[in-house]
Amino acid sequence: MSGRIFFTPEEGWVGDIIPFEEDGTFNLFFLHERRESPREGMSWRLVTTQDLLQYHDRGDALVHGSPQSLDFNAYTGSVVVDDDGVHHIFYTGQNPTNRGDDGLPLQLVMHAVSYDGMLHWVKLPEDAFGAPEAYESADWRDPFVFRDEQCKVWRMLLAARVRTGPSRRRGLTAQCVSKDLRHWEYAEPFWAPERFITHECPDVFQWGQWWYLVYSEFSDAFATRYRMSKDRLGPWMTPDSDTVDGRGFYAAKTAERDGRRFFFGWIPTRRGGSDDGAYEWAGSMSILESRQRQDGTLAFSIPREILGCFEYEGKELLPSAGLLLGRQDGFASRMLCDDIPATCRLTVNFTVHAERADAGLLIHASADGDSSHILRLEPKRGRMVIDRWPRLQTGDEQWQISGDVPYLLELERPCDLSTGQHELNIVMEDDIFVACLDDEVTVSCRMEHSWGNALGVFSNDGLTSFDAFVVHALAPASPAQENVALIAKAQDGLDAGKGVGEGVEVES
Template identity: 55%
Template structure:
């Protein structure tokens, strides 16, 4: 994989990211998942980036405390600075240490750095566990921030009530401190009584709006946000409250100037195959948030990623029309695509069109490949593929009752007229964005080669512009002319 704009350490995976921006540089602490058996203890590692495209690994930031320590596993937390000292708050867990509920105990721990985050001094005396009313086995992901209006520090903690329906005990607990050493329990910060837990919480203020971001630990496994005019709520639910789909998780943010970036991971699949179960941890991926006038957010990869693609492979001039009022038509954009490429397409959708989109790594006849399907009638973007999972040797023995990869669906408003579909493919990673606002990330494992096609089903689209680009170092791609494109249809 020619990995720019994404990051995965050699022979390991990126877990939850703890971003910190200082002097224009992003310091991205992350849970370094080796997937080794037996377990060796989870450490924090750190990568740094100035341009959001190239990432430099600096190695272990906070090592496992060892097999006998509270922090055998160093899990998610946050970083703040006070009086020139960096403070790191994190989750400690040791599977051999049990809470009162009989499950592996989770604790909040504290470390400080006086040398610019190069080394950290642990402070075991500052360790504390769940306060009254919460499960001892779920007390993690401390997010610390300064509340200047109240003159104190607040800590948000992923927690669960000690009683209530098993799948609806999730709560964001809160503690407060005046010195970053002694913490006292406070009223729960957010208590919707929904889902198993609300992981990796954070809050921030941006241009007069407050945002609460969390990763929903449920059957959905996605990062969501809420918005308010006040730190103390009430928190409202945007019409589209998610950052991405099922494959993008545990995103937390950092700002540089008036730009805000979210750093999450695209999950890998077990066995490195399309039908493998989603796994915990994967590859670091960055999304940028932009504000709408009503305070809601739109998400897309940063422009720096698009600008890292500098060489045209194929371009479709304006004017190509795909029309199939009661059928299907497609257009060959590139017969063979490189391993890493970007597609930037603008389609003008006729009213009442059922679907259109792009085929990626498609077979020569376009019958097999990955599908990014935009469905105006249903106002959604979905990820699909053919062939789907085969359940037997007969023609009908295919998972045809599955309309698409059901966890990979994003709602998007699609009125008649022009819409932009941008796609970045880098090895087995795929990130698609509609109108610079709605993003869907996933993996492409089974098919490693093939072409690119545009298509329409039951309707008409005009290809206003379509360009495929790669990076100069990728090589091996040829440039196709608009005159060489082939349009096929059936009805």
């Protein structure tokens, strides 16, 4: 059993997650990345949770095949249950030695069933099938199956590529249909935007009058995105902000419970445990909750179950009057403490004034705050970004510090920072950092390097009021559910009066 907030197996890492909710339990299958060299095959592992806090590791669920099998690597797919109560896994089978006419390893849709409530799985290799002639045979993966009640068929969506056209824009969401989950027919593409190399891990769900198509892409950015439609087959509309998170949260797929929709993704590790190291495939599990706005667009936040595992009261770092910080023509900062717990929650209430100054937090900072990770809020640009100073250094001279980029690329989140009051909720565990602004927008990452353990705030070219800054340590196990209830009650009140206030200037 693992009680970590961001689940990571004792051995290896969490790859793509395949969530399936049943009877109040989230069954979280995931690709178990062990980073072996040479690789010994990829299996599906399973953890279960009912409260998003305690994870029960059930071990390997769908075991990869032998070096001669079509599914030496068992990659991403989906789980459904039919009318007879039989569970079905559809997954991607790949073997590096099984190659197509282009010389690349084939990707095949494969099928397994369970007659005992997902305790054991029986593979049906005779059901395997690959891409049709018009598609590249090496990109035919991540089958997502859902029931189309209107047409009384099962639909399977796949991450695929056509053989012709500009190489970086051949990606599409392919489609097959079936009446019995055994025999599949190729159908017209489900969505073909001619924009991405491939859009992986498709996921479709209905919420009220809206349908949502979720996918992950690595063309414009490594990001999970979504589209909306009033019909299950499209056409698909692009919301103003179509990303779930930034570069630090990938391959998210969804599950619903009690009217709440959760996105299960992973926060990647970085090579060598360095902020400058390349992102690596797989990492630690992270869960975000979506909220449907009146216009159908989605907001994203940290689930209240996770916030509730921290002490409700916490330690206030500011005086009762708050802190008015800044100057009209420069930078001002204030260090608040020098000992951030490795696992904690930060709650920050702040007010954006008329000059709309940039402001934010200095994290894992040196004592004077000059070197730190930075969460920066930029009202004039309408964004929240993760940054650090110093950035990448290629030498000892000032001009050899990467100061010619506006922030750490791919860790930018568009957001509303209108004049008035706002709230940040931040959860940190070791090197993992997840921030949520106004229960609307999240940004996730790893903060590998530490210049110290100080924590501070800043305001640049104008005044910002920091009204409260509370550090919450982990709560004892027993009161955690009480904290969840308190936070849920507070959240209900926040949702009832959602909106940005006029802002009240406080004195330091």
